[in-house]
Amino acid sequence: MATQAQHTDKVLVVDDDSRIRDxxxxxxxxxxxxxxxxxxxxxxxxxxxxxxxDLIVLDLMMPGEDGLSVCRRLRG
Incomplete structure (x- = not known):
């Protein structure tokens, strides 16, 4: 009987505040x-x-390129 490889979902947390990221x-x-x-x-x-x-948790109010711009870029 073959076993499937275990998959752990990967989440990318994007935030300019290191405390929130941590x-x-x-x-x-x-x-x-x-x-x-x-x-x-x-x-x-x-x-x-x-x-x-598998998932991106994205801060909307980052300095420079804000989260909405990043989201639009990723979708485009």
Whole structure:
């Protein structure tokens, strides 16, 4: 009988506030998720070029490229 490989959902947390990133990382890790972190839209792009993610938790009010702009860019 073949067994399926266990898949852990990957969540990318994007926020310019390191305290919020850390809080979400700790909570989501405790809930069984693999958590990746990014501090802005550029870091998000670097992560996505390396590996796919299942969900992105995106801060809307980041300095520079705000979360809505990042979302539009990802959808486009």
């Amino acid at each position: 809080l979400l990382r700790r909570y989501l890790t405790q809930e069984g998720f693999e958590v990746l972190l990014a501090e802005d839209g550029k870091a998000l792009t670097r992560v996505l070029l390396r590996e796919p993610v």
